[in-house]
Amino acid sequence: MRDDGCRRGSTWLQFCPQCLAEDAQPYFRRQWRLAIKVSCPHHRCGLRDRCPSCRSRIAVFNQVELVPQHFCAVCGFDLRRASTSFVSPAIRSLDRCIHDICRLEAITGTLLTNSLVSSLLAIPDFCGKYRGASLLSLSTLARVRCFERLAMHPKDWLIDDDDAVVKLWRRSILSVDGHATLIGLLADALQRERQEPPPAKRPQRTSELSMLLTAYLRVMEDPRVLSARKGTAHVSTSLAH
Ligand SMILES: [Zn+2]
Ligand SMILES: [Zn+2]
Numbered sequence: 001m002r003d004d005g006c007r008r009g010s011t012w013l014q015f016c017p018q019c020l021a022e023d024a025q026p027y028f029r030r031q032w033r034l035a036i037k038v039s040c041p042h043h044r045c046g047l048r049d050r051c052p053s054c055r056s057r058i059a060v061f062n063q064v065e066l067v068p069q070h071f072c073a074v075c076g077f078d079l080r081r082a083s084t085s086f087v088s089p090a091i092r093s094l095d096r097c098i099h100d101i102c103r104l105e106a107i108t109g110t111l112l113t114n115s116l117v118s119s120l121l122a123i124p125d126f127c128g129k130y131r132g133a134s135l136l137s138l139s140t141l142a143r144v145r146c147f148e149r150l151a152m153h154p155k156d157w158l159i160d161d162d163d164a165v166v167k168l169w170r171r172s173i174l175s176v177d178g179h180a181t182l183i184g185l186l187a188d189a190l191q192r193e194r195q196e197p198p199p200a201k202r203p204q205r206t207s208e209l210s211m212l213l214t215a216y217l218r219v220m221e222d223p224r225v226l227s228a229r230k231g232t233a234h235v236s237t238s239l240a241h
Helices: 016-022 089-108 116-121 139-149 164-175 180-195 206-221 224-238
Strands: none
Touching: 089 139, 089 164, 089 180, 116 224
16 A cells, blocks of 8 residues: 555555454554455454544554554544444455465465466456556545456456466365465465474364365366366375375
């Protein structure tokens, strides 16, 4: 997210009022800085990017006195009291799937080499809502409108990639609606593998592993992805670990 200074443009930061209200020590999540995020998965509401009282952008670094960050730096409004905004289940699902795909590909390193980021940045142009605009330049509300339009169309644009394994995982994430548990398990396992030398014996969570493998086999049996089988030996090996 970047602040373009325009009233209808993007701001530095978004927030979920309910997340802030539930925090013992309210803080702004790192993912609220991402232009691909428009909703809160915990409270099933839309994010906000402006103070509801003075309409200023959220710029906690501009505070002139030592007060908690959930007070607007301009008018002092307590952002925990802001009303929540509605977003449809279809928008939340798309948000979740894009987030999970990016999370997985950031860990595996493929996000650096494939065209996903440029496709995401071009969403406003692609969905025909804001011609020529980058996703980074739009307010939360404008991005919600883009997601609204995208959610009504097939997700082929999100699956398309030269790598058969990447396509397979994107399709599997979309087919299980951004299954947080499935992706979380895989992402955590990959991250551990990258950060630590494998221990001699690692405790295995049998039921979760079995759920992961069942989901994987279900995807493999889908006729739409049979053609991608050629590239899945690597995935099967990773799962076995
Ligand atoms: Zn929340
Ligand atoms: Zn304010």
